[in-house]
Amino acid sequence: MKKDKILVIGACGQIGVELTLALRKMYGDANVVASDLREEHELLKGTGPYVSLDVMNKEMLHVLVIRHNITQIYLLAAILSATGEKNPLLAWHINMQSLLNVLDIAKEENLDKVYWPSSIAVFGPNSPAKETPQHTIIEPTTIYGISKFAGERWCEYYNHRFGVDVRSLRYPGLISYKSAPGGGTTDYAVEIFHEAKEHQKYTSFLSENTYLPMMYMPDAIRATIELMEADAAKITVRSAYNLSAMSFSPKEIGAEIRKHIPSFELSYQPDYRQQIADGWPDSMDDSQARKDWGWKPEYDLEKMTADMLKNI
Ligand code: NAD
Numbered sequence: 259m260k261k262d263k264i265l266v267i268g269a270c271g272q273i274g275v276e277l278t279l280a281l282r283k284m285y286g287d288a289n290v291v292a293s294d295l296r297e298e299h300e301l302l303k304g305t306g307p308y309v310s311l312d313v314m315n316k317e318m319l320h321v322l323v324i325r326h327n328i329t330q331i332y333l334l335a336a337i338l339s340a341t342g343e344k345n346p347l348l349a350w351h352i353n354m355q356s357l358l359n360v361l362d363i364a365k366e367e368n369l370d371k372v373y374w375p376s377s378i379a380v381f382g383p384n385s386p387a388k389e390t391p392q393h394t395i396i397e398p399t400t401i402y403g404i405s406k407f408a409g410e411r412w413c414e415y416y417n418h419r420f421g422v423d424v425r426s427l428r429y430p431g432l433i434s435y436k437s438a439p440g441g442g443t444t445d446y447a448v449e450i451f452h453e454a455k456e457h458q459k460y461t462s463f464l465s466e467n468t469y470l471p472m473m474y475m476p477d478a479i480r481a482t483i484e485l486m487e488a489d490a491a492k493i494t495v496r497s498a499y500n501l502s503a504m505s506f507s508p509k510e511i512g513a514e515i516r517k518h519i520p521s522f523e524l525s526y527q528p529d530y531r532q533q534i535a536d537g538w539p540d541s542m543d544d545s546q547a548r549k550d551w552g553w554k555p556e557y558d559l560e561k562m563t564a565d566m567l568k569n570i
Contacts, residue, residue: 262370263289263327267313267360268334270294273375273429273478275301275437277332280479282306291326294335301436313356320363330486332373333360339379339402340531341441346401353405354412361416361424372424373486376410376498378471379403379443380428383537390539392500392546399537410497417496425485426498430471430542432478433562435570443534444470447511450524451566454515459523463531466509469540473503474557474565481553488551495546503555504562505541514563 262285269278269292281290282305292302293311302308307326313319313335322328335356342349357374364372381390382397398404406428416422431444439445446462447470453460464470473481481501485493506514512524547553557565 261289262329263291264330264332265291265293265323265326265328266332266334267293267311267319267356268336269302269308270296270299270437271334272432272434272437272439273475274334275299276434276475276479277334277482278302279305280483281332284483291322291328293322299437313359314352316359316363319359320366323363323367323369328367329370330372331360331364331369333357334375337402338440338442339377339400339534340443340445342402342405343400343530343534349401350405353402354408357409357412361412361422364422364424365416365420370423371486372422373482374409374413374424374426375482376406376426376428377403378428378430378538378542380407380410380498381537381539385539387540389541389543390500391543392495400534413498414496423490424496425493427481427485427501427547428498428542429478429501430473430503432473432475433566434475435566436475443531443538444472446508447472450508450511450515451570454519454522455567455570458519458521459525460512461525461527462508463527463529464508464535465528465532466526467507468532468535469505469507470535471502471505471539471542473501473555474562477503477555477557480556481547484553485547485551492551494550499547499550499553500542500544501547501553502542502544504558506559511559511563514559515567518563518567
């Protein structure tokens with residue numbers, strides 16, 4: 259039987275660190291090669307193989323895949339929503355070309371599976387904001403959302419046309435304490451915990467009643483692995499699955515934190531990220547993921563807040 263050998267690209271980011279550690283536990287340390295542009299993350303050091311890689315360099319990526327006998331790729335390298343708005347052409351170039359490089363090598367080398375995340379950013383102001391369905395109006399207005407939507411179409415195309423087993427999730431905003439977020443519109447929901455613990459106050463860059471879909475990192479990691487482990491016959495969506503756990507506003511998360519830190523003060527100073535958030539869903543309908551491969555979140559706002567404050 260062929261042994262799984264996994265390459266994680268963008269392994270030093272907010273998701274990559276935790277996903278790499280989880281995959282190493284499942285597949286064995288030596289069978290999960292971590293890679294990134296950045297220096298190896300502290301939490302990854304000594305836990306398994308690490309290589310320096312620019313995913314934009316297709317030849318280098320191809321050589322790496324052959325040399326390490328890679329059978330699965332998890333592509334996490336990207337320019338996120340808030341950073342993308344500062345340099346739209348760069349965000350488009352990196353987000354698209356990285357995916358095309360990976361999909362094409364997966365096709366050429368006949369890899370077993372590819373994972374690439376999409377985002378709630380594919381939706382725009384014309385999509386229904388509450389319980390946004392899997393299939394609905396998709397008119398993203400950020401360059402990040404446009405690149406994710408185009409990426410979804412490429413994934414489905416490579417699956418239908420060339421049989422590449424590529425799988426994807428539309429992650430909500432992800433909250434974690436192990437590795438810092440990388441320039442997204444939902445970063446406030448991570449910063450707020452650090453500031454609450456260190457200074458008992460925080461100024462949110464989103465307004466008090468801005469609801470967004472959110473998820474705690476352990477749920478996101480489990481969802482990713484469960485999707486990738488699912489029988490291929492169960493995967494009916496080859497673009498990207500809606501994925502949901504909770505939805506809250508800055509005011510609501512502030513109130514939840516205040517249950518643990520009564521002196522916590524929250525103020526609001528919306529900036530350019532408010533406009534991005536205003537175009538995104540408040541909550542998501544993930545019934546297709548639940549039906550196809552049994553998705554079920556474990557963390558709600560209360561449980562996540564207690565765990566975040568205990569661990570940071
Ligand atoms: P991040 O910015 O924290 O990490 C991305 C990593 O990719 C970084 O370590 C960066 O150094 C690396 N990278 C960038 N360019 C690279 C290149 N050319 N070659 C190799 N590595 C490169 O991002 P994240 O939050 O971990 O997100 C991972 C994926 O999940 C992205 O596709 C993102 O769009 C998606 N996503 C994230 C969230 C979230 O809330 N974090 C939500 C929805 C979707």
